[in-house]
Amino acid sequence: MLRAFPEPVIGRERQQSHSELQIASVLLVDLRAVEQRTRVLLSLIRLSFQGGGTEEQHIIIVNSGLIDEMKSESRSAEGQMDSSSSSSSSCCKRKAVDSVISECPEKRERREIHSKDVCDLIKYITLRRTHNVKKPSWFGASVERVSRVNMMIVDGLAQNHFYRYFSHFRHLTNKYSTRWTLEPCFSEALISELLNTAVMFHPVIKRYGTSNGGLSKYLLTELEMFKQKYPMKGGLGCEGFVCTQSDGSVTDSSPLFGLDCEMCLTRAGLEVTRVALVDASGCCVLDELIKPTNPIIDYCTRFSGITRELLDPVSCRLSDVQSKLLQLLPRDSVLVGHSLDGDLRALHMIHPHVIDTSLLYRQHFGCRFKLKRLAEVILKREIQSEVRTGHDPCEDALAALHLAQYFIRKGPKEVVEDHLEDLWDVDVPEEDGPDLHCSPLSFGHALNRSGQSAVLLDSSVEMNSFLSNQQCRKHQCSSDREVVCVFRRVVQSYTLSVLQFSSFRNALKHTAAIGPHLQQVCGRLEQMCVLFVGPLPSDATETLVHRLLKRCGPLRTIRLLHYTHGVHAEVVFEHLEGAHLALEHLNGHQINDCIIKVRRPVHELCLDLDERLSERQSDPLNAQVVYVSNLSSKPHRQEDQLQTFRQFGPIQHVSSAASYAGKRSRHAFIKFERAESAQAAVDAGLQKGSRKLSVCHALTPPHMTSWTHACSVTTETGPDAAEQGEECDEQLLKKLDARVGKVFRALEENCLSIVILPGHRTSDSDDHPGLCFIHIK
8 A cells, every 4th residue: 555645634534535545545556556567468478479489379378377467456456446435436326226228238149159159059959858068158049849950051141141132031031030140151161060070170180181192191291200309310319310311202102111119227218128120011020139238227027028138148239220220221111100209219210201100090189099009999909918028019010000001091081980989089978977068079979879860961062071971961962952852851850950052152153253242242231321411611520520420320431522512521330220310310400501411322332222221120130129329428327318218118138339438339229128119219209308319220130230341332333244243143042042941841840940151251351251040940
């Protein structure tokens, strides 16, 4: 506690001053502590960047300690302030209990989900009765009566397509009760994540892919050898090591040799006492005992099988074995072993072409299988028997060689699929067993073992190499129409059905690039938020325009136009509602003898704006939601203004922008429990004191934070080719919506139906989000 404050006066004023000084002191100390820790944080970040590594890794390392400590100290200081000022601040809490706006952060609807969220929901519904799977917190509807799940993926479509061609999606609009913005994803990745992540994202597949290859595909790279601390030329601790005569010309027909060594402990550390080399046919071409140069402390007989009696008559030294190995190994030879780095270091030898079976059959997080386990599962062979004392290096070298040959012959995909359960232990817990945690690695097997089945109907060919017949039935269709026809025949046979419609994406590939096409769609949507305001006074500024229009809603951009007869402004609102209210209430407004007009852009892109706005007003998601603008930015006044809306009926929640610098946003979305309450609020024409509140039906769906996209607004007309593309789009979209409707009608009662528009992800971060529709039939 600081002591720089004067001694407070006596009596009641003394107590009040003392309380205020405590608050001020805590504030000052806390601010100084935060400032000091911020300086330390920035210094550590600079030092981290100098030390290498990624920016994300360093920030996580620094934040995990300092920021958490700063937060805890800040909470502690706030607790001290709250306890010392509770008696004097009770008058400020008179509306905290029934405040409308204070309920926003807790009851605000989640607006965006990820593909993993969708997969978690499907896993919960299908496995909830047989496994301890947690229900996703973002999905609030009851699913107790749900018995089947159907997911349709309309490939190539994004959220912008749905709202640009809203009238064409009659079935999606009317049959599905909820929508969520979906983070853009690839449809193939979504299907694989749900049905077969165990294959697509298995560490073996991530390293080697799904296609087969020769032995050269499975050689350790130079970087991998460095990370695994293999002896390398010029490497640390490799001084005096002997290099083999390899010339680097390794092919798929190069000879394989299995190598294994046994060690004992000497005064200098581990030294080799026996070495074995096996050729590709399985013949042992070298099996030598080696007498270490340093005195032996422990023969490690339990593992090596070496005893004093075996080594006493031996005269062979390490240099002799090195010479024999150099003679036996061809220039293009490939050494195979299990954790071969230790063997080569013990031999003091360097060989650049290596297949390490401990890394070939890899696990998550760098874990490795023991050679005994691999031989037992893959080769059905028992090695390193406990009946026999010690390991046989010839047996171990042969097992490693056969494991590598098996992997090369089968290929990574078949190896993983055949041994997913018995080797990688991707197993299903018992009914009362541990929590499954919705593990994507075990979902397909859990579904199968619980007596359920899954089917994938796809008109795309990309998924064939990723899905296992053990986890779902696949049916390759030639068209979207065939997908629907096959589904209607087998709908009753499967618990989970996944349908992928690819016609729209295929059409885009043949007509235009996806990126420019989506930019055009976004441009047409954003024109709904553009207004031209004027004429304005000759000395008008952006500040004047902002002050005039901010009462209608938040603005994205303001651009003054001086080349017209009189100054005009092009304004882009964040929300459709802001542009709608400005057009409705500000037309004819007078500023310094200038009667302004508020108009929409006049060109072919905007000819159907009125119809599209009418479509937005008929969106069932917005039936209970109103948009309110011209609210006070002062919190207590805004709460009073929002309280007035309770007269129209119960309110579910209020969504508004976050407070900044003690001020709140001047607009809010209010969701009533009934649509009649929303209509009454729009018709009322509310005025609180001298401030008139502007109210209209919500046009922006609740899952969108803003109607506009990151790309710039353009008012230029597109070429004829783009117009023809638009017509083609409309025909395709109507057909796709009709197929969604046919599938929905074929579903039985108590089926959860999910429709995914995956969105589009680009390399330049100009992503276009997708959309997820969910309804329980």
